[in-house]
Amino acid sequence: MTSPALEARDLEVTFPPRRGRGPARAVDGVNLTVGAGEIVALIGESGCGKSTLARALVGLIRPTAGEVRYQGTTLGYSSKALKQFRRHTQLVLQDPGGALNPKQNVFDAVAEGPRLHGLRSGLPERVHDALARAGLRPPEQFVNRYPHELSGGQQQRVVIAGALALDPSVIVADEPVASLDASVRGEILRLILDLRGSLGLSALVVSHDLGLAWNIADRVAVMYLGRIVEQGTVEEVLLRPKHPYTQALISVLPGTDAESVLLRGEPPDPTAVPGGCRFHPRCQRFAALDASDDRRTLCTGRDLPVLDADRPGVACHLADAPTHEERRESSDIS
Amino acid sequence: MSLLEVHDLNVTYGVDVQAVRGVSFSLDAGQTLGVAGESGSGKSTVALSLLRLLPSSARISGDVLLGGEDVLTMGWGRLRAVRWSEASIVFQGAMSALNPVRTIGEQIREPILLHEKVGIRAARERTAELLDSVGVPARRVGAYPHELSGGQRQRVMIAMALACRPALIIADEPTTALDVIVQAQILSLLADLVRESHISMIMISHDLSVLAETCDRLAVMYAGRIVEIGTSRQMIAEPRHPYTRALSSAFPTIGDPASRLAPSGLPGDPPDPRLVASGCPFEPRCPEAFAECSTHSVELWPAGTGRESACLKVLPGFAKASA
Numbered sequence: 048m049t050s051p052a053l054e055a056r057d058l059e060v061t062f063p064p065r066r067g068r069g070p071a072r073a074v075d076g077v078n079l080t081v082g083a084g085e086i087v088a089l090i091g092e093s094g095c096g097k098s099t100l101a102r103a104l105v106g107l108i109r110p111t112a113g114e115v116r117y118q119g120t121t122l123g124y125s126s127k128a129l130k131q132f133r134r135h136t137q138l139v140l141q142d143p144g145g146a147l148n149p150k151q152n153v154f155d156a157v158a159e160g161p162r163l164h165g166l167r168s169g170l171p172e173r174v175h176d177a178l179a180r181a182g183l184r185p186p187e188q189f190v191n192r193y194p195h196e197l198s199g200g201q202q203q204r205v206v207i208a209g210a211l212a213l214d215p216s217v218i219v220a221d222e223p224v225a226s227l228d229a230s231v232r233g234e235i236l237r238l239i240l241d242l243r244g245s246l247g248l249s250a251l252v253v254s255h256d257l258g259l260a261w262n263i264a265d266r267v268a269v270m271y272l273g274r275i276v277e278q279g280t281v282e283e284v285l286l287r288p289k290h291p292y293t294q295a296l297i298s299v300l301p302g303t304d305a306e307s308v309l310l311r312g313e314p315p316d317p318t319a320v321p322g323g324c325r326f327h328p329r330c331q332r333f334a335a336l337d338a339s340d341d342r343r344t345l346c347t348g349r350d351l352p353v354l355d356a357d358r359p360g361v362a363c364h365l366a367d368a369p370t371h372e373e374r375r376e377s378s379d380i381s
Numbered sequence: 382m383s384l385l386e387v388h389d390l391n392v393t394y395g396v397d398v399q400a401v402r403g404v405s406f407s408l409d410a411g412q413t414l415g416v417a418g419e420s421g422s423g424k425s426t427v428a429l430s431l432l433r434l435l436p437s438s439a440r441i442s443g444d445v446l447l448g449g450e451d452v453l454t455m456g457w458g459r460l461r462a463v464r465w466s467e468a469s470i471v472f473q474g475a476m477s478a479l480n481p482v483r484t485i486g487e488q489i490r491e492p493i494l495l496h497e498k499v500g501i502r503a504a505r506e507r508t509a510e511l512l513d514s515v516g517v518p519a520r521r522v523g524a525y526p527h528e529l530s531g532g533q534r535q536r537v538m539i540a541m542a543l544a545c546r547p548a549l550i551i552a553d554e555p556t557t558a559l560d561v562i563v564q565a566q567i568l569s570l571l572a573d574l575v576r577e578s579h580i581s582m583i584m585i586s587h588d589l590s591v592l593a594e595t596c597d598r599l600a601v602m603y604a605g606r607i608v609e610i611g612t613s614r615q616m617i618a619e620p621r622h623p624y625t626r627a628l629s630s631a632f633p634t635i636g637d638p639a640s641r642l643a644p645s646g647l648p649g650d651p652p653d654p655r656l657v658a659s660g661c662p663f664e665p666r667c668p669e670a671f672a673e674c675s676t677h678s679v680e681l682w683p684a685g686t687g688r689e690s691a692c693l694k695v696l697p698g699f700a701k702a703s704a
Contacts, residue, residue: 092560093531198650199420225558228419229587229631233646240642255560258633262644285635299565301590302617302634309569310562 050119051080052217052249053104053136057113057353060099068318073099074110075273075320078356079251081217086243086250088260088281090296091270096317100270101221101253105138117217134164137210141222143202147194153178154190157209164213173212180246181208182238200231207238217249218242224259236263257296261285269293272325273317274351279359289361291332323347324364332365383407383446384548384581385431385468390443392426392435397655400426400439402605410548413575413582415592415613417628418602421651424585427602428553431583432464448548465492469542473554476534479526485512485537486522492544511540515570532563539570543578550575552584556591568595589628593617598687601625604652604662607681611688621690623669661693673699 060074073096081087091097102108104115106122106129115122122132137160140146147156157174166173178186181204194202203223210218220239224232240263242248252264260267260281267285268278269292277290288294295308310329315321327333327346336343345364354360385408392401401423408414418424429435431445433452445452447468452460469492472478480488486508493504509519515536517529526534535555542550552571556564572595575582586592592599593613600610601624609622620626627647633640649666652658661667664674677693684690693699 092562200650229589229628230419230647233631233644234648235646236644237646240644257561257635261633261635261637262640263642281641296561297635299561300635301568301588301594301632307565307569309566 049083050116051082052085052118053081053219053251054116054119054356055079055100055104055113056116056356058100058103058110058115059112060096060103060108061111064318068316071317072273072320073317074103075317076113076353077270077273077275078353079104079268079275079278080356081249081251083216084243084247084249085266086239086252086264088264088267089251089253089270090255090257090260090267092255094317095270096273097253097270098221101138101219101251104251105136105219106132107138130164134213135215136217136219137213137215139206139210139218139220139223142226143199143206144194144226146206147202149194151193152190153183153192153194153197153205156194156205157212160209160213166213174208177208177212178205180211180242181205182234183208198231199227200234203227203231203235204238207235211242211246215248217251219251219253221253222255223252225254225256233262239263257285257300269296272315272320274325274362275354276326276362277360278354283359289366290326290363291330291365292326295331323349324351324362326363336365384410384412384448385583386444386446387427387431388444388446390427390430390445391441392423392430393440394436395438399654399657400605401430403443404602404605404607405443406600406607406610408549408581408583410581411575411579412598413584413596415589415596415599416583416585416602417587417589417592417599419587419628419651421654422602423605424602425553428470428551428583428585431551432468432470433460434470462496465547466496466545467547468549468551469545469547471535471538471542471550471552471555473557476526476531478538479534481526484523484525485517485529489537489541489544492541496545507544508540511543512537514543514574515540516566530563531559532566535559535563535567536570539567539574543574543580546578547580549581549583552582554586555584557586564591571595587628588632589617589625590632601628605654606662606691607689608663608691609684609689610681611685611690615685615688621684621688621695622663622692623667624663627668661691669694671699 055077058074058077062071062073064070077100089097103110109124117132117135154174157177158170161170161173175186178189183189183204224235227235239250264281267281268275271292277284277293284293288297295310298308308331321328324346333346351362354362388405390401390404393399404427416424430441441453489508489511490504493507508522512519512522517533517536556567584592584596596613599613599616600607603624609625616625617629620629630645647666652662660675660677661679664670674693679691679693681689681691682695684695
């Protein structure tokens with residue numbers, strides 16, 4: 048079996064304490080793989096740590112513990128190793144208007160990566176080729192334009208072309224369509240799918256939009272407060288969600304017939320991760336348990352293990368009907 | 382009589398940028414209307430012109446009758462009185478719409494003190510009630526905007542809009558940039574407020590599914606015109622304009638095999654707002670266009686009960702033309 052294109056192993060990113068608060072456990076133990084030619088969607092709310100995880104995966108943040116692997120090799124953090132790695136793994140940011148330099152034309156924006164990597168021979172061909180692959184055809188029409196002369200969708204294509212100019216094997220896209228119009232959204236998503244088809248590109252797409260996962264991903268991982276709480280194929284997770292958090296996310300999508308589960312409150316604070324199951328203070332299923340139910344002590348008292356990367360999993364004490372053994376253990380705790 | 386009647390509204394920026402081209406619609410008391418369209422379709426310009434909030438470079442013509450009075454011709458004193466107390470706006474991007482150096486309590490109190498003859502004590506009480514009604518704990522009244530989360534800031538914006546008990550709320554992309562769960566919370570808050578206090582609402586968004594969730598009727602705008610209008614149910618279930626169809630399939634239904642690994646988009650860009658084109662303005666991007674579309678001019682034609690569409694195919698003579 049070939050090794051996955053990109054992999055996180057027991058990854059943790061902790062930011063140092065600030066203003067009297069404890070350290071922020073933004074990524075708190077994550078196993079995640081993106082297989083060769085696979086598109087994985089990483090879904091979660093603002094503040095769940097998904098963007099931090101994405102940045103750690105492209106080597107922009109050095110993890111506090113655990114490791115990032117590229118094609119089976121552990122990523123080193125010397126500047127030479129990082130430079131080599133970044134040719135292969137490219138980050139596409141949300142809000143192309145902010146990602147592009149307004150004083151740089153399209154050619155220079157796309158050529159910046161190759162120039163930094165010393166790929167000077169054949170640079171014009173490389174840039175034109177990348178633009179064409181990103182759907183800006185014919186490239187000659189775009190190279191001399193400036194970002195303000197382009198529509199939002201075209202700007203995002205320029206950002207993607209900048210990533211493609213280095214012939215990466217993986218792209219990590221952080222909310223690639225969040226700032227785009229409904230009509231453009233589908234076009235950019237189709238581009239990511241087409242690039243997988245034509246170049247065999249792997250992708251990790253970070254978003255808060257479950258519809259996006261349904262549109263383009265093979266697998267989906269749902270993140271809550273620094274951990275993956277449920278993962279599996281898109282069909283498994285989105286059609287038969289097992290984690291109450293995933294169920295709540297799906298229930299509030301406009302146009303679904305299911306009764307919406309409106310979670311109370313906002314995502315909690317990574318400087319104060321609740322004990323036991325980290326979702327229990329907002330969990331609708333925990334709230335519905337009888338006060339006498341002994342499973343309550345499981346939810347509030349027992350930490351859940353970190354999910355494995357290579358098989359479907361759910362991090363919830365209540366996801367399946369409790370086995371006899373679990374019952375006995377929980378009564379031991381109480 | 383309708384609460385709001387807009388008739389033949391035209392807005393031109395500068396010399397020749399025609400942002401809104403002949404928009405007409407009406408809204409009854411207690412009714413909700415969603416306005417959808419992509420960036421540059423003119424939807425926010427329509428929203429702002431309802432309260433004459435456009436920059437001075439904009440030239441406006443047509444009528445905007447709010448409770449029978451024409452907003453576009455009324456004097457400044459009357460206009461100041463109408464803003465907030467008869468109609469108010471919830472802007473997109475609560476962080477930039479709120480004043481960062483004043484507490485949220487002061488900002489909610491300001492319109493109350495300006496518009497109603499009440500003392501500071503009564504205004505404080507009303508502020509606490511308002512915060513409570515939008516789900517922000519009243520003890521946060523002394524908080525500054527940066528101390529609140531995005532969802533809470535948007536709730537504060539809604540509390541401000543409700544402060545003077547207006548008959549109409551205009552919500553311009555109220556949930557853009559918010560997470561799914563917070564978005565659902567804000568939408569259900571707006572829906573409850575509208576239902577309980579019998580307020581009318583116009584909500585603007587590029588996400589048709591969000592609008593369909595909260596509004597009775599929908600209007601879809603393209604290139605400065607309304608291209609289809611009808612009840613939300615009909616518009617989603619059987620859109621009669623190809624552009625409405627494209628917008629509604631842009632956000633997939635999970636579980637729908639047609640959209641699995643097949644994102645749906647709309648190639649091309651909207652037309653230059655400086656140009657006056659002949660025929661249907663959507664024709665260059667329309668997946669269902671036929672020969673007459675580039676020459677035959679379009680207007681909103683009846684397309685069923687309470688339903689209008691600006692597509693040639695709703696006319697009996699053209700119904701089968703593309704087949």
